[in-house]
Amino acid sequence: MxxxxxxxxxxxxxxxxxxxxxxxxxxxxxxxxxxxxxxxxxxxxxxxxxxxxxxxxxxxxxxxxxxxxxxxxxxxxxxxxxxxxxxxxxxHVGALGMEINVDYIAVHGTDLSGRVLVERRIVHDAVGSGPDGSVRRLAAVAGQAVEAMRRAGATPAGIAVAVPGLVDVTRGVVTLAPNLSWHELPLAERLTSVLGPLRLPVRVDNDANLAALAEYTSGVAAGTPYLVYLTGEVGVGGGIILDGRLLRGADGFSGEVGHLQVDPDGAQCGCGRAGCWETKVGLAALVRAAMPEQAYGLPGRPVPDPGERVSDIADGLAAGDPRMTAAVAQVGEWLGLGGSILANLFNPRVIVIGGYFASLARWLLPHAQDQLDRLVVAAPAARCRLVASTLGFGAASRGAASMVVSDVIDDPTAIIGTSPRPAPV
CATH class of the missing domain: 1.10.10.10 (Winged helix-like DNA-binding domain superfamily/Winged helix DNA-binding domain)
Incomplete structure (x- = not known):
């Protein structure tokens, strides 16, 4: 095939x-x-x-x-x-979804019916590696995943890559990914070139948009026509589903909710502005407050898997660590404040929190929901609730794989290797 x-x-x-x-x-x-x-x-x-x-x-x-x-x-x-x-x-038809973020690369490979063929997450320092090193690592990981899928009997029809930033989907260009320090990177073209003999079509899209699609199709609030999904990574992004459709905006750049300015006197963000929401609720902000000795960007320290950082914080919370408890309470309050802005703007029925937010939902949600209820203008009539995703850090790569599946379904005649009889329309 x-x-x-x-x-x-x-x-x-x-x-x-x-x-x-x-x-x-x-x-x-x-x-x-x-x-x-x-x-x-x-x-x-x-x-x-x-x-x-x-x-x-x-x-x-x-x-x-x-x-x-x-x-x-x-x-x-x-x-x-x-x-x-x-x-x-x-x-026999595979779909390979990938996500690259500040500190990891995630992979989710399926066949057309949704059978999972490969799923993994590896540690990767995207900033330290630079764009060239990251493209090479993406290609190497993709090659390994393709081989695993072929051994399972499926040949990938394409690759889709989720990126935390502004993406020109038509050209496959990452216009701006501040947390990766990428600017005008033609990722689809570069990755296709490095993949070489694999000759697979490559698509690129925003990570939160793809995660929102995964949540809408197979997540905890699947089928909810008015839904907002929030990534919980080093950066924070949003995917917005309105009337069952993904909101992209005039230029495809909607959902950059992590750069809502919530504190004009706050810390500088990777985008160059001050007081963005992600400086208050991103994983880097939580780690800096909860265990500063493990903060991002410290010289001489390797980049650990984000799941390990979150697991350490969860252990501390379960043990009653006062510093971690205070840090999570503060993040939860800021999470609810930003969520209320989104609820006032889009009137969603559900705000799904993913990534590390979901892992720590037991401690974050009470603080966040209290703030949300207090600050939503139309409450209680708006009835917006915060729920934790069950897709974990793999939501964006899962959504990326589903985009490849959609491409195949959009044009089944592109599957080559059989000689179907002519069929009337």
Whole structure:
């Protein structure tokens, strides 16, 4: 199996014509199966509005491409005729999602049906390595993940990389990632070049946007149409779901909530401004207050896994360490204050907190929810609650993998290696 990516910019309209209509119908069928797991051909015809004969022809092509599989018989009602059921398959088609952050690289590889093939997080000093070193490390990690996926029987159709910063998604350029010290980095192009013989299409997007998509599709508040997701890393970003759609903004740069100025007299942020929200609630701020001897940026100290830092703080909190307890209470109050600004602006039903926020939710949430309830103008009518993500530090890489899956579903005909019979639109 190989995959030929569509010859068009992400998000642009596909060309018109019979082939495009057939491709759109194939995609429509796959999306129904992704959303409903198991359906009969008759079910698909009813939900899509396509003629049953059209669905049968489309299904024949999808079966030949091994993108769906038959899973038995379903009965329509107690005495209805039996219907052959089908489900999303694609065990031979892989999707590789990655995230690079200040102190780690995360990997999440799946097949088309969502079976997890590889998942890991490795320590990486992105700032110390610089852009060139980080691209080389990303390529090395990607190569290892691709080999693991191939051993599991799936060939990746593409790679998507989540980055904590402003991303020009169409060009695959990281416009600004202040915590990584990256500026105008053509990451997609550079990574594609270093990957060389793998010849995989590379997409790049903002980490919080991808994590928000993962939360909306498979997280603790899945399906909530008005949702805000907050990353809990060294930096803080936000992904905003409004009416079931990701809010990108006019230029694709929405969600930079970590740079809301909440304290004009506060510490300098990596973006160059003072008093940004992430200087109050980011992991670097918490570590500096809770265990200053482990603070980020100290000379001569290796960069530990963020999970280790958070685990140490959790142990201290469980033991009643007064310095850590005070630090977490303060972060929780600032978390609630910033969350109230988002609640007043977007009126979400849920604010999902991820990353280290979720790991320490037991101690953070009471302080944060109190502040949120106090500061939301429309409370209690707004009914906004803070909940902890269950996806951990892997939310962005999971969302990145789902973006590759969406690319395949958008154009199933790009799967090469079979010779499907021509099918009417």
């Amino acid at each position: 190989s995959y030929k990516p569509p010859n068009r910019a992400p998000g642009s309209a596909p060309p018109a014509g019979p082939a495009a209509l057939r491709r759109a119908n194939l995609s429509l069928v796959l999306r129904e199966l992704r959303d409903h797991k198991v359906l009969s051909r008759a079910d698909i015809a009813e939900t899509t509005g396509l003629h049953r004969a059209t669905v049968s022809n489309l299904m024949a092509e999808l079966l030949e491409r091994r993108l769906v599989r038959e899973v038995g018989v379903r009965h329509a009602g107690a005495v209805g005729r039996p219907r052959r059921a089908v489900a999303l398959h694609g065990a």
